[in-house]
Amino acid sequence: MNIAHLSYLRCPTCHSALSHMSGNDETGWVVCDAQHRFAIQYGVLDLLGPARPQSLAAQSNEWPITAWAYERLWRPYALSILSGQSFPLTRELDYICGDIRQPRVIVDVACSNGLYARAMQTAYRDAQVIGIDRAWPMLLEAQRRARRARLPISYVRADARALPIHDRSIDVITVGGSWNEMEQGDVVVQELTRISRPFAYLRSMGLTASDKRVGQVIQGLAASGGVHFPAPDALVSLLAAYDWSVTNQQQHGIVQLIKAQQRG
Template identity: 40%
Template sequence: MNDEVVPLLRCPACTGSLDLSDPRRAADGDIIAGALHCVCGAVYPIRDGIADFLGPPRPPTLAQLTNELPATAWAYERLWRPFALTLLSGESFPYQRELALVTEWVGAAQGGLFVDVACSNGLYARALARAIRHAPGQVIGIDHALPMVQEARQRARAAEVRVSYMRASAQTLPIASGAASGVTIGGSLNEIGDLDACLREVRRILADDGRFVTMTLLTAPSAVGRAVQRAVSAGGIAFWSREELLQRFRAAELHPQRYEQHGIVLFTLARPDRA
């Protein structure tokens, strides 16, 4: 975790500022141990470079429980993610195409604070960190599953990009209001749980001129596809029509400005209503 993000953090319990205590650092200055203290009495440990705002895991759905497994974290970018969008969109959709779209739409090259919510192995977070190399800025990756953020941190350090990783809820983000220039969420939006609470939190942490970019899976057009989606929905994975999803964005005061649909894959750029 980087020192520069500490002033941007807030206590999920009371929204108070946090103070860093007893930091232990790696050779490059990265904070690898310590604690974040709030005046309300809450203490959030930092272990192995990851700030933990959740405590013991309590995944509410089968999908979120699966993400708590080390095997899932190991396999996600090795076996599934490189091919996922090509399979789901029905067209060639390699990483370079996806990541270029996301980083351009969110305006990463301009610098600022970028938060990758439900980051899994940190694919978007690493792309954001590369995009802001020559601009002042920070990247925070957040996920509820410790194995996912552990894998994400290892990948970021191997790629020699700076990302601060945290374990926290998408519905209670430990970020100051209005602090983020951009927020990204990949396909994890489909298994986020309380979608509306997540979108309200995104709106809260976004600056008035900030950008919110998502990659989401829509309701399948075919009967077979919808039957498969109904089966997996029992595990906590939700699907929406494009208009239903965009309406949920608007209800959270996130105005959709641009979208691209490829098969059931929808990329959306939304901005705060006051922007």
């Protein structure tokens, strides 16, 4: 946790400003103007409290084995498997990090192991990067990976539907593959819009409904575990409703990549 990043964050309960109370960026306490207190443990700021995941997909993110395996065994191959073509991680990260002018503050929402957060901090060394997720084991793994790469990213435990971030304070938002596990995507987009500065950038990767029979059967099974696959135009329509202009959209199999920019 980079203590300087507290200036971008707010209390999830009363929305007042947060300040450092005691300890250091590894272990300590943060307090809001109304004296709500939050712990920093293992370098991660917990603004959520006890875990309350709702779906099986969300619960699985709370298992340490998922956090361990996610970037080691799944993420490098995910887009090639899901798109049905060779789609190396470098191609995905080039897309996500490209076409952005001098960002100051970047937030990776539902960041898992912080893949996009690290790519952004590497691409934009002077930017302040914050990763947010609900799953504690994912955040611990993200923190370990950032520290190993010597990247000063802050990781914060919070809910994407109630982001603990001040209004109009963020230049770039990334969402990587997490739309499919989110409850209430419309509330999340509303929050992303609230925290965005005018002309902020959004970079998104998500999975859409399959038009193939086998894919539909698999996606139907996944739905019972809380993973859902919207129609390809669903997110685009949702973003448009919140004043986001989609500047680029790519569909590779069920993989959907989107670049959008907030209207001024």
